[in-house]
Amino acid sequence: MPATQSHSSSGLSYPLDQALNKGLVWQAAQQPCSSASVISSGYQQLNRELPQGGWQAGQVCEIYPHRYGCGDMHILLPVLATLSHQQQWIMMVAPPAIPYAPALTMAGIDTRRLLMVHPKDRKEALWCVEEGLRSGHCSAVMGWLPESDPNSIRRIQLACEASKNFCWLWPDARHQNSASAAPLRLQVTRISAEQANLRFIKRRGRWPGNAFSLSLNSATRTG
């Protein structure tokens, strides 16, 4: 979408201003030059597709897996391995099942850094994600929020931006087609045991792009 800087003299100029002020219109010219840290995803192909050439701190990424077990966690393993060697927690809020320690260790993740939180309800879950981001003691926060709404995602994005942490969310699949404040939205489906199909529904700073398939075994350890 090109920048809409020219103000037309017609009566439409006011609503447009309003829309700009509310941040409803994305303007390429106002792209924030990011100084936040970027970590390689471990997959060359995915790096090419990610706006900054890797996962970027301070940007919430929404992940919409087609179903459980379609490789959505697999693509995060290399970045989690890198992050787990920092002296900070990796927080998992309401994980859908038990993270299987041997698999994580095999991927190079230091499981001692994983902090699992099992909130009772939606309110607690959102609080945990925000608290984890704001505390400054987490390198990454992952949240499975089946009952989230666009407003809570916006809050989380603000917290994430302020704290410059990594954050991945698994929101309600119904929101997949509605607007969201998250800069990155990724859809994952599995094609075969080694192949997953990825598609960015939204990428801040780039066009959404087409689906591409990723070989799940092609990860290189980023160290």
Place this chain on the structure above:
Amino acid sequence: MNAWLYLYFPDMYLHSLVHDYHSPVIVITQDQQRVVQVSAAAKQCGIRPDMPLASALFLCPEVVCHTLNQEYAEQLLQQRALWAYRYSAQIFPDPADGLWLEAGSMLRLFGGIEAFVNTLKDGCQQHQWPLQYGLGLTPVSARWQALADVQTLSLNTAQQQHALQTLPLDKLHLNDAQLLALQRLGIQHLGELLQLPLAETGRRICPQLMQQLQQLHGQQKPPSSLFTPPLKFSEKVIFSHDAEHRNGLFFPLARLLDSLCGFLHHHQLSVRWLALRLLHREPPETRWLFSFANHEYRYEELLQLCRYQLDKQSLRAPVTELQLSVTQFTSRQHEQASCLATDDQTPLSGSLINRLQARLSASQVSVLQSTGDPRPEASWQAQPADESVTDSLSRTGDWPIWLLPEPVPYPPPADIIQGPLRITSGWWDSWMTRRDYYQVMQDEQLLWVFRDDQKRWFLHGYFS
């Protein structure tokens, strides 16, 4: 240099009661005969200290009366002494609502007498404690100047002399007999009294006054004993109006926590739990124990943790008194890491876990511990987050990322990608396992299913 600072807290007992500043409140003697301390609102009604209680009630029938509890009054002074302990190493509590602080050795640290006094004044202001102070070369001189509220900020001998000469005698808390004797002689200021020969004063007026006059220029130690802070923290707040909601407890608690933090700072200690005692009008009292996953000593953190914990509680009845006590402490862990230590040895921050556990419950926060057992169910453990986890070696292989808490019965799969992987183990305990694990592709999911030795199929995890 010899220098003493005397802090006088006027109406300390009255100000320690949590009350509404617009309502008239008085403190009366233990035998409930006379008025001792009077709030500003009560003063407007015409109530004066030393008035009989009956007259006070006549002047203002709706006045709130508190009986002076001597034990609590002493405790209050101890609290103030504890607070003052961060400003001076030598503190001598004076039973009459005051503290002597040795100031001479503190001047260099605070950068001069003015800075020292201002720091103390700011501290008092934060707590909203009315304060009168006096600075003198001897303890008695400091005390008298404080009582007369002469704010001399100089240790110059001439200026000190001048300040003492002009002190009005009726403000020095002398007893009635002494004052009367002095009045008969027509003496109103300390300067006039000092001109008389000391021995005559002792004989004609009062030997105690003579002693004090001697101490005014001579003695260098206050007449009370040195304050040593106890290694047990217990302080309380009495409410003048009952607190009916837990929010009403928060501000008094913040004050207690501030005091606790001063205590912790001085001793270089930290706490893992706080005991709160809430008194109601009817006997069974409420006791809350706020425990934390990790040791804490910072005010902001403790405040936040208490806020979360308070949010979870509900009051059984209105509260009349709140007490905070801590009897177990741990010394602070030294946070400096050794130059040679690797990243692995520096501990992870515990304050996040503290906060999570304060808001949720301890069982909702956990860390993973791998045990090295080959059986999937036994290969991991959820440890409470406050316990340290050791790293154990893991078996290589192709493992699923998600494990279901319980295996779920599953129809025999069609599209087997990989397998079998036989896991036979557990002969040493009663829970023997013999299973063949397969990777199965179904509906775009890669599943981890197994067949047990009775040929039943179960789903046990997802490759995600």
